[in-house]
Amino acid sequence: MFICKNCKSIDKFELMFAADYKGSKKFTHKYNKNGDIEITVDGYTFIPDLMFMNQxxxxxxxxxIYMWDYTTERGNV
Ligand SMILES: [Zn+2]
Incomplete structure (x- = not known):
């Protein structure tokens, strides 16, 4: 899980896409059975790391932007 270092909200984010990104730019995020957050972008699912979040x-x-840190708390996604 990720916490915004500025406002302390947890796992409340939007993704920025590169200008040349060709997909639909639709994404969802949810917690998997291990409690990790998973992001799905255009059918591709992955577990983001802190570097991904901060980019x-x-x-x-x-x-x-670029204000995320790890937290053990779980957001209300
Ligand atoms: Zn914030």
Missing amino acids: HAVCRYCGQ
Whole structure:
């Protein structure tokens, strides 16, 4: 799980896509049975690491980017 270092919200994010990304830019995220967050983008599912989050995720509440840290708390996704 990931926490925004600015506003402390957990796992509330939008993804930024490269300008030349050709997919539909639709993504979902959920917790798997191990409690890890999984992101699915255009049918491809993966578990993001902190580097991914700090390159691609925008906080949905405060709009900050590159502000994620690991947390053991679980968000209300
Ligand atoms: Zn935030």
